[in-house]
Amino acid sequence: xxxxxxxxxxxxxxxxxxxxxxxxxxxxxxxxxxxxxxxxxxxxxxxxxxxxxxxxxxxxxxxxxxxxxxxxxxxxxxxxxxxxxxxxxxxxxxxxxxxxxxxxxxxxxx
Amino acid sequence: xxxxxxxxxxxxxxxxxxxxxxxxxxxxxxxxxxxxxxxxxxxxxxxxxxxxxxxxxxxxxxxxxxxxxxxxxxxxxxxxxxxxxxxxxxxxxxxxxxxxxxxxxxxxxxxxxxx
Numbered sequence: 356x357x358x359x360x361x362x363x364x365x366x367x368x369x370x371x372x373x374x375x376x377x378x379x380x381x382x383x384x385x386x387x388x389x390x391x392x393x394x395x396x397x398x399x400x401x402x403x404x405x406x407x408x409x410x411x412x413x414x415x416x417x418x419x420x421x422x423x424x425x426x427x428x429x430x431x432x433x434x435x436x437x438x439x440x441x442x443x444x445x446x447x448x449x450x451x452x453x454x455x456x457x458x459x460x461x462x463x464x465x
Numbered sequence: 466x467x468x469x470x471x472x473x474x475x476x477x478x479x480x481x482x483x484x485x486x487x488x489x490x491x492x493x494x495x496x497x498x499x500x501x502x503x504x505x506x507x508x509x510x511x512x513x514x515x516x517x518x519x520x521x522x523x524x525x526x527x528x529x530x531x532x533x534x535x536x537x538x539x540x541x542x543x544x545x546x547x548x549x550x551x552x553x554x555x556x557x558x559x560x561x562x563x564x565x566x567x568x569x570x571x572x573x574x575x576x577x578x579x580x
Contacts, residue, residue: 359507387566389566397573398556398571398572398573398574399508399556399569399571400571401568401569404566404568442507442508450496450560450567451513451520451521452510452521453498453510453513453569454510455500455507455508455509455510456507457505457506457507458506458507
């Protein structure tokens with residue numbers, strides 16, 4: 356079993372749609388969680404950190420379920436500019452052992 | 466504020482040759498990471514430095530890969546000798562601390578092709 360698994364994708368959605376990405380992790384010792392975004396042939400950039408209580412940033416909502424070792428990202432009112440690959444990342448509580456998932460590609464269509 | 470700098474941006478070599486990549490992190494960032502990203506996959510951490518000390522190199526293929534960060538600032542990653550499967554983008558990232566939720570800032574990467 357891979358350490359971090361994500362929906363295989365790609366997701367093709369129309370503008371304005373709501374889309375959800377799922378991520379599961381195998382290491383129960385993981386303590387910090389992130390979603391990074393990576394545009395085609397570009398470097399990854401932090402989209403948002405994921406906190407235990409869940410957090411929201413504009414159209415983006417992240418949820419964490421430690422019991423199920425599951426992280427989600429919800430994007431509401433999708434924009435063309437949201438087209439990218441979304442990477443789930445987990446790390447331990449020392450800020451070490453960063454593991455990236457394989458990513459889920461999103462294409463928002465006009 | 467200047468971002469993470471990497472060079473070269475592209476490199477093409479033949480198998481069994483050697484290659485080196487350079488990274489200059491954001492000024493003041495104590496933690497530096499090297500990742501390997503194979504096409505279609507997520508980045509894989511190769512090595513993590515805290516200042517000039519190694520804190521995690523568990524996934525670095527030490528028989529052919531080496532990395533150093535002698536003065537706790539810039540870093541080099543070397544592959545000697547290269548194999549076909551080393552073709553990938555090598556990403557350098559830095560963060561201000563190796564803390565709980567510190568953001569990593571990535572450089573543009575070096576795209577390596579091994580023929």
